[in-house]
Amino acid sequence: MTTATPPSSAPPLNQIGAAAWAKKNLFSSVSNTILTIVSGLVLIWVVLTLLIWGFTQADWRVIPANFRLLMVGRYPINLIWRVWLALGLIVVAAGLSWGVLARNSRLFDRRGLIVLGIGAAALVIVLALLSDPISIAISLGLLALLVGLAFVGQQVGKVVPTFGNWLPLVWLVAFVIGYSLIRGFLIGRPVKGDDLGGLLLTLLTASVSIVLSFPFGILLALGRRSDLPVIRLLSTIYIEVIRGLPLITILFASQFLVPLVLPPYIRTDRLIRAVVGLTMFSAAYLAENVRGGLQAVPRGQAEASKALGMNPLLTTGLIVMPQALKAVIPTMVGQFISLFKDTSLLTIIGFTELLGIGQTILANPQFLGRNVEMYTFIGLIYFLCCYAMSIASQRLERQLNSSGTPTVAPAATIDP
Amino acid sequence: MTQPQTEPTANQTGAEPIIIARDVEKWYDNNFHVLKGVSMTVTKGEVVVVMGPSGSGKSTFIRTFNALEPYQKGTIEIDGIQLSHDLKNIDAIRREVGMVFQQFNLFPHLTVLQNVTLAPIWVRRWSKSKAEEVAMQLLDRVGILSQANKFPGQLSGGQQQRVAIARALAMQPKVMLFDEPTSALDPEMVREVLDVMRTLAGSGMTMVCVTHEVGFAREVADRVVLMADGMLVEDSKPDEFFTNPKSDRTKKFLSQILH
Numbered sequence: 001m002t003t004a005t006p007p008s009s010a011p012p013l014n015q016i017g018a019a020a021w022a023k024k025n026l027f028s029s030v031s032n033t034i035l036t037i038v039s040g041l042v043l044i045w046v047v048l049t050l051l052i053w054g055f056t057q058a059d060w061r062v063i064p065a066n067f068r069l070l071m072v073g074r075y076p077i078n079l080i081w082r083v084w085l086a087l088g089l090i091v092v093a094a095g096l097s098w099g100v101l102a103r104n105s106r107l108f109d110r111r112g113l114i115v116l117g118i119g120a121a122a123l124v125i126v127l128a129l130l131s132d133p134i135s136i137a138i139s140l141g142l143l144a145l146l147v148g149l150a151f152v153g154q155q156v157g158k159v160v161p162t163f164g165n166w167l168p169l170v171w172l173v174a175f176v177i178g179y180s181l182i183r184g185f186l187i188g189r190p191v192k193g194d195d196l197g198g199l200l201l202t203l204l205t206a207s208v209s210i211v212l213s214f215p216f217g218i219l220l221a222l223g224r225r226s227d228l229p230v231i232r233l234l235s236t237i238y239i240e241v242i243r244g245l246p247l248i249t250i251l252f253a254s255q256f257l258v259p260l261v262l263p264p265y266i267r268t269d270r271l272i273r274a275v276v277g278l279t280m281f282s283a284a285y286l287a288e289n290v291r292g293g294l295q296a297v298p299r300g301q302a303e304a305s306k307a308l309g310m311n312p313l314l315t316t317g318l319i320v321m322p323q324a325l326k327a328v329i330p331t332m333v334g335q336f337i338s339l340f341k342d343t344s345l346l347t348i349i350g351f352t353e354l355l356g357i358g359q360t361i362l363a364n365p366q367f368l369g370r371n372v373e374m375y376t377f378i379g380l381i382y383f384l385c386c387y388a389m390s391i392a393s394q395r396l397e398r399q400l401n402s403s404g405t406p407t408v409a410p411a412a413t414i415d416p
Numbered sequence: 417m418t419q420p421q422t423e424p425t426a427n428q429t430g431a432e433p434i435i436i437a438r439d440v441e442k443w444y445d446n447n448f449h450v451l452k453g454v455s456m457t458v459t460k461g462e463v464v465v466v467m468g469p470s471g472s473g474k475s476t477f478i479r480t481f482n483a484l485e486p487y488q489k490g491t492i493e494i495d496g497i498q499l500s501h502d503l504k505n506i507d508a509i510r511r512e513v514g515m516v517f518q519q520f521n522l523f524p525h526l527t528v529l530q531n532v533t534l535a536p537i538w539v540r541r542w543s544k545s546k547a548e549e550v551a552m553q554l555l556d557r558v559g560i561l562s563q564a565n566k567f568p569g570q571l572s573g574g575q576q577q578r579v580a581i582a583r584a585l586a587m588q589p590k591v592m593l594f595d596e597p598t599s600a601l602d603p604e605m606v607r608e609v610l611d612v613m614r615t616l617a618g619s620g621m622t623m624v625c626v627t628h629e630v631g632f633a634r635e636v637a638d639r640v641v642l643m644a645d646g647m648l649v650e651d652s653k654p655d656e657f658f659t660n661p662k663s664d665r666t667k668k669f670l671s672q673i674l675h
Binding site for chain 1: 513
């Protein structure tokens with residue numbers, strides 16, 4: 001590899017001004033010009049109508065009046081610190097992960113900094129309108145904690161590169177302690193499932209089903225590829241049956257069928273039954289995603305691993321599964337996002353999660369007819385949560401790509 | 417041509433055999449009879465090159481040695497361990513038999529160093545520091561030391577194949593199998609891999625190589641065998657194989673590859 005590189009010159013610059021860009025992309029032909037103008041007018045009309053409605057006709061008082069209900073439902077007010085503490089634990093895990101994942105790059109590019117600035121400002125304004133000063137102070141404190149821990153994580157990650165391997169454990173611990181705190185499992189007075197509601201219940205059910213369906217889905221995917229016919233058959237039947245049922249029927253079954261089938265002396269919490277239903281549903285889809293990833297790993301990988309004397313467990317756990325999971329991160333996150341949104345079906349079986357509590361509030365004569373305001377607000381919260389997940393997954397994917405197989409391999413270097 | 421001769425007549429001096437394959441027969445799932453009773457004995461320190469037209473079953477044959485391919489009839493014994501369907505025996509044999517693949521098959525999600533240390537740590541149960549020390553020595557030997565912390569995707573094909581050799585050697589195998597190690601390489605990278613294999617042969621490693629590299633076979637091999645249609649049709653010393661083969665099939669094969 002001794003190619004003499006000719007003196008390289010920079011590629012010709014494509015300086016495009018705003019006018020040139022518009023001409024090239026928006027007004028390149030007669031039909032394009034017409035389309036641009038028509039869609040522009042429609043856009044302006046829609047946005048203007050919404051803005052006029054939002055500022056003149058809409059009555060937003062329904063939101064601040066019920067903000068606490070929407071966030072945490074009927075969670076006992078004197079125990080609300082538990083929720084904050086649990087949120088703090090999640091922020092610790094998130095901040096550390098962010099920092100460690102970005103250990104070889106900057107925490108913010110310029111765009112990220114702008115987004116963070118806008119986000120913080122929006123948070124202050126929204127909370128100022130909706131909530132009490134203490135909550136605002138705690139929220140900003142948590143945001144500061146997030147960024148601070150990101151810096152800490154970045155520094156630790158640079159010094160101890162293996163720190164990243166501990167992150168899943170950090171998450172699991174934060175998650176388990178946070179959940180126990182909120183439910184009051186280990187300390188203090190337990191909180192009844194019926195007192196959980198609003199965004200808190202949505203996040204709890206979604207995260208618990210996501211966390212539980214992950215190992216379950218992996219096992220099902222492995223089961224479907226197993227050499228043992230019985231396990232293969234059972235896994236396949238499970239996956240196909242669940243995928244053939246609408247989620248809502250599974251949820252109904254969990255609420256009404258399971259208590260009928262179980263002997264009367266076994267009483268199960270209806271929230272737990274609902275979460276089990278969500279988990280079972282999610283696991284079947286996850287299994288198919290993971291199976292797709294497993295099939296994408298070349299056969300030679302398993303062969304090379306076996307040839308080194310690694311048993312099937314090591315081969316799957318250390319060689320095949322990591323590559324398979326990495327390949328399906330985007331589809332998996334997509335599925336988790338849809339599971340998050342699917343928790344709104346819990347409304348139909350009588351839970352007061354975010355959508356359900358919204359409906360309960362709307363049933364109050366005091367707030368009659370404020371449907372559009374309420375649903376707009378709820379929709380916005382769903383969007384923010386899903387968009388955050390999407391951003392996090394893109395970031396994770398980018399980081400894994402930059403440390404794993406590079407998209408552009410550098411030219412071969414000469415060995416000494 | 418100064419490579420050290422390691423017991424050139426090992427197979428005739430009654431040296432200790434390490435691979436004994438007797439009448440190995442294999443059918444693929446579609447009933448294709450790929451191995452029709454192949455027998456071969458390799459003694460310690462011997463370098464055997466397996467040649468043959470594509471589809472002759474030569475890769476399949478050496479892949480039966482570490483049970484990557486199951487076979488239906490015959491027996492294979494490696495270093496005194498009978499290769500049966502007992503999982504323990506398979507693991508025991510795989511620990512002693514290193515393999516290098518045509519497509520390298522490095523683990524893309526691990527660094528070069530992790531690729532080499534993985535099996536010693538998990539299978540041999542070495543400490544991480546010991547595994548890394550051995551790995552660094554091996555990477556130095558194959559000339560990749562400076563790339564130890566890169567990922568396989570950042571290396572050239574020749575470098576990847578040298579890492580693959582180091583990875584197999586890290587388990588300190590008694591036998592090394594090479595399944596067309598240079599066939600997927602760009603021409604200018606074949607040499608660096610063959611050099612590593614030549615040095616390895618010089619160090620007394622028992623090697624079975626499926627390859628089309630005539631130069632390597634002439635220079636390094638103690639024996640060259642020819643497989644055709646699932647049978648072993650020639651088993652000679654290199655000089656004899658290339659200049660005065662016993663079988664007509666070999667003559668035909670040589671006329672095709674030597675132009």
